Amino acid sequence: MPDHLVVHITQLKNAVGLSVPHYQTEHSAGVDLYAAVDEDEVIGAGKWKLIPTGVAVAIPEGYEGQVRPRSGLALKHGIGMLNAPGTIDADYRGEIGVILFNFSDRPFTVRRGDRIAQMVFSRLVKATFENVEELSETARGAGGFGHTGIK
Numbered sequence: 001m002p003d004h005l006v007v008h009i010t011q012l013k014n015a016v017g018l019s020v021p022h023y024q025t026e027h028s029a030g031v032d033l034y035a036a037v038d039e040d041e042v043i044g045a046g047k048w049k050l051i052p053t054g055v056a057v058a059i060p061e062g063y064e065g066q067v068r069p070r071s072g073l074a075l076k077h078g079i080g081m082l083n084a085p086g087t088i089d090a091d092y093r094g095e096i097g098v099i100l101f102n103f104s105d106r107p108f109t110v111r112r113g114d115r116i117a118q119m120v121f122s123r124l125v126k127a128t129f130e131n132v133e134e135l136s137e138t139a140r141g142a143g144g145f146g147h148t149g150i151k
Contacts, residue, residue: 005060005063005121006060007057007058007059007060007065007121008057008058009021009055009056009057009058010055010056010057011054011055012036012054012055012056012095013054014036014038014052014054015034015036015053015054015055017113018034018036018054018112018113019032019034019113020055021033021034021053021055021119029118029120030068030118030119030120031118031119032070032115032117032118033053033055033067033096033098033115033116033117033118033119034053034054034113034114034115034116035051035052035053035110035111035112035113035114035115035116036051036052036053036054036055036112037051037052037110037111037112038112039112040109040110040111040112041109041110042107042108042109042110043079043100043101043102043107043108043109043110044102044107045102045104045105045106045107046102046103047101047102048082048099048100048101048102049099049100049110050097050098050099051097051098051099051100051110051116052095052097053095053096053097053098053116053117054095055095055096056093056094056095056096057088057096058090058093059088059089059090059092059121060090061090062090062123062124063090063121063122063123063124064087064088064089064090064121064122064124065087065088065096065119065120065121066085066086066087066088066119066120066121066122067081067084067085067086067087067088067096067098067117067118067119068081068084068085068086068117068118068119068120069081069084069117069118070115070116070117070118073116074103077104077108078102078103078104078105078108079100079101079102079103079104079108080100080101080103081098081099081100081101081117082099082100082101083099085120086098086099088119096119098116098117100116100117
């Protein structure tokens with residue numbers, strides 16, 4: 001696989017005038033996705049909305065795109081994603097949408113061009129499943145959901 005991934009991207013009509021997703025710094029892991037809304041979208045407290053980004057991508061086979069929340073929106077406004085991370089499969093060619101969720105107690109306004117999420121690319125490993133009578137034992141076993149405590 002190549003050291004540098006080439007992803008084809010198309011800006012749709014609703015993204016005219018917006019920046020193409022790009023890395024903000026030399027060592028950024030993700031590219032920012034922008035709100036391609038025609039008018040302000042208000043997300044009420046405890047509500048969610050699908051926000052269009054105005055871009056579609058062709059991710060090479062063997063990779064996925066992961067759409068993740070932006071930490072600044074979470075910290076400053078209580079805004080996250082309902083399905084974080086969202087997965088973009090290599091065979092998907094439609095517009096990328098972001099389901100923003102307002103965890104705060106006040107309305108949040110999304111404006112055209114706002115950076116609403118980030119997209120990271122990752123290599124995939126496909127699994128083959130094999131039915132067995134029993135799974136191998138480990139020290140943890142079936143313990144989960146906080147079984148090791150807080151401290």
